[in-house]
Structure formats: C-alpha cells, structure tokens
Amino acid sequence: MSGAPWYLDCDTGIDDALTLGLLVAEGADLKGIGSVSGNLSSVGGARNTLDLMALMGRPDVPVAIGAHDPIGGVFGGGADFVHGANGIGGVELPRAGEPVEESAAEMLVRLAREHRGTLRVLAIGPLTNLALALELEPELPSLVADVVIMGGAARVPGNVTAVGEANIWNDPEAASAVFGAPWTVTMVGLDVTMVARFEEQHRVALESGGAAPAALAAMLGVYFQYYTPILGRPSCALHDPLAAAIALGAVQPTLAPVVPVEVDATEGPGRGQTLVDLRGRFVGYPAVPNARHRVVLGIPEGFGDQLLQTLLRLP
Amino acid sequence: MSGAPWYLDCDTGIDDALTLGLLVAEGADLKGIGSVSGNLSSVGGARNTLDLMALMGRPDVPVAIGAHDPIGGVFGGGADFVHGANGIGGVELPRAGEPVEESAAEMLVRLAREHRGTLRVLAIGPLTNLALALELEPELPSLVADVVIMGGAARVPGNVTAVGEANIWNDPEAASAVFGAPWTVTMVGLDVTMVARFEEQHRVALESGGAAPAALAAMLGVYFQYYTPILGRPSCALHDPLAAAIALGAVQPTLAPVVPVEVDATEGPGRGQTLVDLRGRFVGYPAVPNARHRVVLGIPEGFGDQLLQTLLRLP
Numbered sequence: 143m144s145g146a147p148w149y150l151d152c153d154t155g156i157d158d159a160l161t162l163g164l165l166v167a168e169g170a171d172l173k174g175i176g177s178v179s180g181n182l183s184s185v186g187g188a189r190n191t192l193d194l195m196a197l198m199g200r201p202d203v204p205v206a207i208g209a210h211d212p213i214g215g216v217f218g219g220g221a222d223f224v225h226g227a228n229g230i231g232g233v234e235l236p237r238a239g240e241p242v243e244e245s246a247a248e249m250l251v252r253l254a255r256e257h258r259g260t261l262r263v264l265a266i267g268p269l270t271n272l273a274l275a276l277e278l279e280p281e282l283p284s285l286v287a288d289v290v291i292m293g294g295a296a297r298v299p300g301n302v303t304a305v306g307e308a309n310i311w312n313d314p315e316a317a318s319a320v321f322g323a324p325w326t327v328t329m330v331g332l333d334v335t336m337v338a339r340f341e342e343q344h345r346v347a348l349e350s351g352g353a354a355p356a357a358l359a360a361m362l363g364v365y366f367q368y369y370t371p372i373l374g375r376p377s378c379a380l381h382d383p384l385a386a387a388i389a390l391g392a393v394q395p396t397l398a399p400v401v402p403v404e405v406d407a408t409e410g411p412g413r414g415q416t417l418v419d420l421r422g423r424f425v426g427y428p429a430v431p432n433a434r435h436r437v438v439l440g441i442p443e444g445f446g447d448q449l450l451q452t453l454l455r456l457p
Numbered sequence: 458m459s460g461a462p463w464y465l466d467c468d469t470g471i472d473d474a475l476t477l478g479l480l481v482a483e484g485a486d487l488k489g490i491g492s493v494s495g496n497l498s499s500v501g502g503a504r505n506t507l508d509l510m511a512l513m514g515r516p517d518v519p520v521a522i523g524a525h526d527p528i529g530g531v532f533g534g535g536a537d538f539v540h541g542a543n544g545i546g547g548v549e550l551p552r553a554g555e556p557v558e559e560s561a562a563e564m565l566v567r568l569a570r571e572h573r574g575t576l577r578v579l580a581i582g583p584l585t586n587l588a589l590a591l592e593l594e595p596e597l598p599s600l601v602a603d604v605v606i607m608g609g610a611a612r613v614p615g616n617v618t619a620v621g622e623a624n625i626w627n628d629p630e631a632a633s634a635v636f637g638a639p640w641t642v643t644m645v646g647l648d649v650t651m652v653a654r655f656e657e658q659h660r661v662a663l664e665s666g667g668a669a670p671a672a673l674a675a676m677l678g679v680y681f682q683y684y685t686p687i688l689g690r691p692s693c694a695l696h697d698p699l700a701a702a703i704a705l706g707a708v709q710p711t712l713a714p715v716v717p718v719e720v721d722a723t724e725g726p727g728r729g730q731t732l733v734d735l736r737g738r739f740v741g742y743p744a745v746p747n748a749r750h751r752v753v754l755g756i757p758e759g760f761g762d763q764l765l766q767t768l769l770r771l772p
Contacts, residue, residue: 297612304717304734305727336739374740402619410723412620417726419619424651425689 146287147173147257149250151208153180153267154190156225156365157382159358160453161266162191164383166198167455168390173253173261176246178208180267180312182220182229185210187267188241190230196238198354199457205239208246209270212313221308224368231364233357247274254285261285264389265320266292266382268309273316276323283325292385293317294331294403294416296437303414307332310405311414318405321416321435328436329403330385331416334395338380338445339373342366347450354456383449388438392448397440399427461602462488462572464565466523468495468582469505471540471680472697474673475768476581477506479698481513482770483705488568488576491561493523495582495627497535497544500525502582503556505545511553513669514772520554523561524585527628536623539683546679548672562589569600576600579704580635581607581697583624588631591638598640607700608632609646609718609731611752618729622647625720626729633720636731636750643751644718645700646731649710653695653760654688657681662765669771698764703753707763712755714742 148170152158154177165172175195177187188207195203211217226232244252250271254261263286265272272289276282293309294317300306310317321327340362348359362378369378387393402419406412418437422428463485467473469492480487490510492502503522510518526532541547559567565586569576578601580587587604591597608624609632615621625632636642655677663674677693684693702708717734721727733752737743 297614299612299735299738301736304719304732304736305730372736372739404619404726406725406727408723408725408727410721410725410727411719411732412721412723412725412727412730415620415727417619420614421616421619421687423614424687 145171146260146262147171147253148262148264149173149253150175151178151246151265151267151271152187152191153178153182154187154194155181155229156231156361157380158266159194159230159361160380161382161386162194163198163354163358163453163456164386164449166200167452168392170390172203173257174204174206174249176206176208176249176271178246178267178271179210179217180309181225183210183217184208186229192239192241193235193237197235197357201239204242206244206246206249207241209274212268212270213273213315226364231361233360235357246271247278250275251279251282254282258285260287262287262389263289264386266385268312269316269320270313273319276319283323288328289325290328290330290385290389292330292335292382294329296331296333296416296418296420296439298332298336300415301332305412306414310416314405314407314414318407321403321405326434326436328388328438329416330388330438333439334441335381335384336379338384338441339377340380340446341377344446344450348453351454352457355453358453380445380449384445387445393441393445395438395441398436398438400433400436401427402430402433403435403437460486461575461577462486462568463577463579464488464568465490466493466561466580466582466586467502467506468493468497469502469509470496470544471546471676472695473581474509474545474676475695476697476701477509478513478669478673478768478771479701479764481515482767483707485705487518489519489521489564491521491523491564491586493561493582493586494525494532495624496540498525498532499523501544507554507556508550508552512550512672516554519557521559521561521564522556524589527583527585528588528630541679546676548675550672561586562593565590566594566597569597573600575602577602577704578604579701580604581700583627584631584635585628588634591634598638603643604640605643605645605700605704607645607650607697609644611646611648611731611733611735611754613647613651615730616647620727621729625731629720629722629729633722636718636720641749641751643703643753644731645703645753648754649756650696650699651694653699653756654692655695655761656692659761659765663768666769667772670768673768695760695764699760702760708756708760710753710756713751713753715748715751716742717745717748718750718752
C-alpha cells in the first residue's frame with residue numbers, strides 16, 4: 143500500500159459500499175469523499191457514505207455532498223431496482239456524522255492543491271463532480287497524480303442501453319469533459335467488471351464476519367436479485383471494487399491499451415457510450431498519436447476471492 | 458445449392474469480385490445485380506461487375522446501375538486506398554456488355570414482384586438501393602424470401618471510425634431504413650468477417666488457376682497491401698464472400714442471436730454504428746420482444762481454404 147492521499151467520488155450504492163470496505167481494509171489514506179447522484183441522490187449517497195465509514199471504523203474521513211443534477215440535465219431518480227430504495231439494499235445503519243460544508247467539486251480542487259502532484263482520484267459514480275472541478279480549476283489535470291474511473295464499455299454491451307454504461311449514461315456531458323481534459327484516465331468498464339463476480343459462497347462468508355461484512359452481505363442479497371436474471375444465477379458484478387483494486391495496485395490488468403476514447407453526448411441512440419478505438423487489436427495496439435487513456439480490457443481470475451478476504455478484515 | 462432466384466447488390470470492389478466468383482462457382486441463379494457507390498462509384502462498380510461476370514462465364518446476368526449518392530448526402534469518392542483506383546486493384550479486364558436501363562432499386566422491386574416470396578437478397582455494399590427500393594415498394598419486406606447483408610460491427614471496432622463499418626458508415630440513413638423495415642436482416646459484420654482470411658498461400662494458389670482466379674489473385678496483391686499493417690502480415694479479411702457463403706448455406710454460423718439492432722444516423726461520433734443489443738450474452742441471448750435481426754457473431758474456422766477451393770473451379 144502506498145501512503146498517497148486519495149479523493150474518492152462515489153454514489154453509494156451497494157458496490158460503492160464494497161469499495162469503501164476495500165479502501166478502508168487496505169488502509170488507503172482517504173483525505174475526502176465526495177458524493178454524486180447516480181445510484182441514488184447525492185444527499186442520500188453522502189448519508190450512506192458517512193454511515194458506512196463509521197461502521198467500518200473511519201468516521202474521521204470528511205464527506206462532501208456533490209452535484210445533485212448532471213451537467214445540463216436533471217437527475218433521473220437513481221436505480222432503486224438495483225440498489226434498493228435507500229441505495230444500500232434497505233439495510234438500516236446507525237446514523238453517523240454530517241457532511242462538510244464545501245461541495246464535492248470544491249473538496250477535490252482543494253485537496254488537489256494541498257497535495258499537489260500526489261493526489262489519487264478514484265471516481266466510481268457519474269463524472270459530474272470531476273467535470274465541475276475541471277471548471278473550477280482548469281489546471282486540475284496537472285495537480286493530481288492520476289484518475290481511475292469505473293465506467294463505460296469498450297467491446298461489450300452497456301447496462302442501461304445497448305451501448306451505454308450507467309455512470310457514463312447518467313452524465314455524458316460530464317464524461318465527455320473528463321475524457322477531453324489533458325490527463326490520463328484509467329477506464330475500468332464493463333469489459334472487466336462484468337466478469338469480476340461475487341457468488342453465493344462469497345455472500346455467505348461475509349455473513350459470518352464482523353458488523354461491516356455482515357451489513358455488506360445483507361446488501362448483497364438485494365444486489366444478487368437484480369443480477370440473477372442477467373447472469374443466470376445468484377451472483378453479482380463487482381464494478382466499483384474492481385476499479386478501486388486496480389487503482390490500489392491490488393489487481394494488475396492483463397490487457398490495458400492506451401487508446402483514443404470519445405464519449406457520445408448526442409441525443410441519438412448511442413448517447414452515453416464510450417467510443418474506444420480498438421482498431422489496433424490485431425497488431426498489439428500500437429501507439430496512436432494523441433491517445434492517452436488507458437482502457438482495462440483484461441484482468442486475472444479470482445478477484446471475488448481476493449476481495450472477500452480483504453473485506454473479512456473489516457470490523 | 459438451392460435453385461432460388463437471387464438479387465445481388467454490390468460495390469465491386471476486390472472482395473465483391475471474390476463474391477461474384479463464389480456465387481458463380483456455386484451456381485447461384487442470379488436474376489440481376491445492382492451496383493451502388495461505396496468502394497467506388499456505382500457506375501464504376503457496374504463496369505467491374507459486367508467485366509468480371511463475363512470473365513467468369515456469366516455475361517448473361519443483367520447489371521443495373523444503382524444510386525450514386527447516399528440518401529440525403531453526397532458520395533465521398535470511395536476507397537481507392539483499399540481497392541485501387543479502378544476498384545479492382547488496377548487489374549484491366551476486357552470490357553464486356555452494358556448495364557440495363559432500369560435502376561438497381563427498380564430491378565430489385567421488379568424481381569421481388571416476379572419471384573414473389575422466393576427472391577433472396579444479398580447486399581454487400583452500402584444499403585442505398587435497398588432503402589430506395591423500400592420507398593418504391595413499401596411491401597418489399599413481404600415479397601422477398603430473405604435479406605443478408607455484409608455490414609456493421611457488434612462487439613468489435615469499426616473500420617472507418619472506432620465504431621463505424623464502411624458499408625453502414627457510407628449511408629447510415631439507408632441502413633437505418635433497412636433495419637427499420639419489417640423483415641429479418643441477417644447481419645454479417647466485422648465480428649466475423651475480420652477473422653475470415655485469405656493468407657499469402659491462398660493468393661499464390663489462385664495465381665495458378667484459370668483466367669478468373671488469376672485476375673482475382675492480382676487484385677488480392679493490392680488488397681493485401683492495405684491489410685498488412687492492420688493484420689500484421691500479408692493477408693486480407695473476406696468480408697463480402699463470407700456474407701455470400703452464409704447466405705448460400707456454405708458456412709453455418711456457430712453463434713447468431715436474434716437481437717435488436719439500431720443504426721446511429723446522428724452527426725455525432727457514433728455515426729454509422731450498428732448498435733446491437735447483446736445484453737443477453739450471459740444467459741444465451743433469450744428472446745427479446747420485437748427483436749428480429751440475426752447478427753452473426755461466430756463462424757467455424759477454415760473459410761479461407763473453403764473459398765479457395767470454390768474459386769479454383771472458375772474458368
């Protein structure tokens with residue numbers, strides 16, 4: 143584990159909850175967490191984040207409420223059919239702490255200035271706050287160490303439309319701004335997150351853990367219900383935790399070419415798609431002029447087992 | 458080989474030339490061939506078609522000149538960097554015959570009426586003529602037996618843009634009309650055509666054949682030049698012949714789900730993409746309400762060898 147400072151942007155959500163667990167268990171030096179509307183409203187996401195961080199023994203990490211609405215649009219109401227009405231599968235946690243006064247975008251900009259060149263940015267919800275931070279501080283790309291996102295799909299279908307993945311589809315204008323900014327985004331999309339799974343035995347093992355693992359297990363029961371018809375059995379994709387594990391270096395991608403990425407922000411049928419140019423696929427993805435984004439297309443097997451062992455270390 | 462009547466729509470083109478060879482060698486009952494601008498102009502494509510059909514011993518098949526410009530646009534000039542300045546790798550063939558008076562769209566409509574319920578339609582260029590025929594005769598979908606196209610890309614990159622395949626990208630409005638009409642389109646796209654290959658040994662073997670195979674070998678030398686940096690060695694994709702072989706039943710797809718297909722006809726970065734909804738991939742592509750298009754995603758190995766043996770039967 144590096145001692146680098148981290149900013150996490152999330153829409154807490156069940157797989158976001160797993161991600162908080164992973165980051166806490168791995169001892170990531172979280173300087174702040176911003177919420178954004180996605181799986182649920184940004185206010186609801188901040189509430190879940192505060193309560194979960196307290197349950198996991200880290201009530202000290204500041205949580206900022208981020209954007210309620212996407213850039214140029216209106217929040218669509220979230221995905222309670224995936225994550226339950228409160229975003230964490232209906233699990234009721236003790237209420238713990240309050241969000242800070244600054245917005246998530248302001249927090250990100252402040253932390254980037256305070257930790258110049260070392261701040262690691264992990265965004266596992268829609269990219270609204272990052273886009274707002276780029277507006278507040280156009281030099282942001284030169285201030286942060288790196289950016290890893292969960293979002294998009296390169297050579298697999300979307301999960302909201304045929305081609306649109308939820309985080310990108312929820313705010314294509316923001317995603318377009320983030321991929322258009324002069325930094326390298328590591329994109330961890332459905333290509334790899336749909337094959338990173340928790341199965342029933344993982345959920346059952348978490349049930350026997352401490353209070354935090356048991357709460358996560360309860361949430362997973364709801365999450366599995368959504369995924370069962372999609373995956374053909376009780377199990378789930380590990381979207382956000384995989385992005386965190388890759389950012390942490392706990393998972394090393396087996397294939398992650400640096401290739402051009404464009405976001406469809408039209409009103410057409412492709413809205414919300416990440417257009418990843420993989421035309422170099424037959425010759426090992428040779429360097430493409432001006433391409434700078436790293437798109438993860440392959441990971442080793444066994445992430446579910448690895449994540450389980452890490453989460454069982456939580457209180 | 459069935460004795461069904463065929464209408465072929467093409468933009469002849471080196472892989473179109475291979476396709477003419479395949480259809481002639483297999484004894485397909487070609488009632489007419491229409492040309493369309495794509496690899497080169499529709500006039501140039503008709504010329505190549507006439508000359509090739511004569512060389513292959515079938516000067517009797519009527520050839521109609523089709524649309525010069527895409528629906529609502531202007532022909533962009535073709536792909537001489539792929540197919541050579543005359544569309545067939547600079548190979549000079551004896552000039553043979555003249556096109557008929559009717560347009561390709563008129564020919565298609567007439568043949569569909571004459572061979573009600575039995576006409577097989579194979580389209581291996583942009584879909585302009587098919588869209589025009591649907592305008593001329595809205596009942597066309599109930600008049601033809603089936604439609605097979607070479608075009609699009611479902612889970613692989615495009616070949617003009619990151620997501621756009623040439624035939625669809627050259628006329629997205631036409632493709633949108635064709636996929637929107639009430640018939641089943643069998644889509645043979647880059648998912649399978651990029652892995653159907655001629656290698657250097659196939660080209661060399663054709664050189665030793667009759668006049669037609671030798672002419673095809675000469676064209677392939679030019680085609681290989683375009684593909685060498687893309688595929689990493691002298692070889693080529695067999696786009697159009699694979700679509701014909703699937704239409705003929707000479708190749709049986711190993712995976713071809715019936716799924717929704719939409720065409721991006723916006724002016725955005727996704728223009729010309731076939732958006733194929735493959736979200737059922739983990740559970741064997743269950744039936745989707747209103748889905749009717751058959752998208753070929755897998756083929757057996759060995760199509761290059763099979764095509765070579767067929768083409769060597771030509772004079």
